[in-house]
Amino acid sequence: MAEHADKPGPARRRRHPFIVWLGLGLVLVPVAASLAAPWLAAHDPNAVNLSRRLQPPSPEHWFGTDEVGRDLFARVLDGGRRSIGAGVGVVLLAGTVGIILGGLSGWVGGRLDLVLMRVMDIILAFPALVLAMALAAALGPGLVSSVLAVAFVRMPVYVRLVRAQVLSLREREFVEAAVAAGAPAWHIVWRHLIPNSLPAVVVQATLDTGSAMLLTATLSFLGLGVRAPAAEWGAMVNSGRVYLLDQWWYATFPGAAVLMTAMGFNLLGDYWRDRLDPRQARAKADAGGTGATPAPARTRP
Numbered sequence: 508m509a510e511h512a513d514k515p516g517p518a519r520r521r522r523h524p525f526i527v528w529l530g531l532g533l534v535l536v537p538v539a540a541s542l543a544a545p546w547l548a549a550h551d552p553n554a555v556n557l558s559r560r561l562q563p564p565s566p567e568h569w570f571g572t573d574e575v576g577r578d579l580f581a582r583v584l585d586g587g588r589r590s591i592g593a594g595v596g597v598v599l600l601a602g603t604v605g606i607i608l609g610g611l612s613g614w615v616g617g618r619l620d621l622v623l624m625r626v627m628d629i630i631l632a633f634p635a636l637v638l639a640m641a642l643a644a645a646l647g648p649g650l651v652s653s654v655l656a657v658a659f660v661r662m663p664v665y666v667r668l669v670r671a672q673v674l675s676l677r678e679r680e681f682v683e684a685a686v687a688a689g690a691p692a693w694h695i696v697w698r699h700l701i702p703n704s705l706p707a708v709v710v711q712a713t714l715d716t717g718s719a720m721l722l723t724a725t726l727s728f729l730g731l732g733v734r735a736p737a738a739e740w741g742a743m744v745n746s747g748r749v750y751l752l753d754q755w756w757y758a759t760f761p762g763a764a765v766l767m768t769a770m771g772f773n774l775l776g777d778y779w780r781d782r783l784d785p786r787q788a789r790a791k792a793d794a795g796g797t798g799a800t801p802a803p804a805r806t807r808p
Contacts, residue, residue, distance in 0.1 A: 526780050532772025537764060541587030548581035553736050561754045571756040573746065583761055586738035592766060593654050593739075594720030598712045600658040601719075605665020606708065610696050612666065613673025620670070627663035635660045639722060643731040650733045653726040657719055668711055672704035712777030717769035724765050740765045 540547060550568070558698035564571045571580035612623045630638070644655035676682060677700065685695050724741030726732045733739040740761040747758030 520672055526774055530771045530774025533767050536589050537768045540584055544584035548584050550578035550581045552581040552585040556749045570760045573757055582738040583764055586740050589650055590720055590724055590740040593723040596654045597719035601661040602665050602712050605662050608671050609666040609669025610673055610701050613670040614696050627666050630663045643726050647719045648731050650807050653723050653732045657722045668707055669704050672707055673700045676700050676703050692784050710780045713779050717772035721769050
């Protein structure tokens with residue numbers, strides 16, 4: 508009798524718990540620390556003390572001080588609220604607009620679909636960083652401007668994703684039943700098509716949060732983000748690069764915070780993609796996670 512090839516094995520039941528917990532820790536630790544910054548930091552992040560400028564890490568200043576004597580530990584925690592908040596804000600804004608436009612484009616079709624897709628193609632034709640820089644410069648330096656610019660750049664990804672989901676779902680039996688029952692178009696879109704498209708959007712949003720945070724930090728690094736003296740990780744790296752050879756701690760700690768948080772979001776995004784895409788998860792499990800061709804099921808005589 509042949510063994511059941513679909514019987515779940517150990518590799519299929521366990522989804523690399525260490526990687527999942529690592530990603531969760533890399534996200535939750537900076538988020539919690541940033542939210543608790545007023546209680547964790549012993550110094551004012553904007554307090555200037557020229558007598559303590561560019562001091563190395565010490566028990567009094569855990570991350571050292573900057574060129575005007577401000578405590579870097581307090582500024583990294585304070586800047587985390589802006590950097591992480593900017594990444595989350597970009598994803599929420601781009602995802603919301605993308606769901607609306609993608610749902611309408613996929614359901615209505617016709618000229619609306621043609622026009623929207625050509626506009627999305629034009630946006631995608633530009634390099635993301637160059638377009639974000641141009642929009643942020645046109646809107647004026649500031650955190651809100653950088654979030655709007657990056658959200659506009661990332662919006663086409665969600666529009667195309669939701670449109671593809673809607674085009675696939677509109678042929679399903681439950682949608683045909685709703686149409687036959689006389690349900691209005693808005694009811695079908697918002698009660699059937701959009702909710703069933705959300706798993707793919709959640710995966711994309713989790714993967715995009717780290718990239719959006721890096722892109723907003725890049726705009727701040729280029730001087731198009733937050734305005735001084737507000738702290739933000741990208742702006743702190745830009746200020747500290749001048750002192751990198753002698754005062755390594757200035758740019759290292761905010762740069763490490765960006766790297767760790769973005770890596771955490773990417774690890775969580777990979778995990779949710781495996782959980783919400785059964786076909787890809789099954790292929791990975793059968794191949795042992797190495798990309799090898801799955802071995803054929805053995806048979807018993």
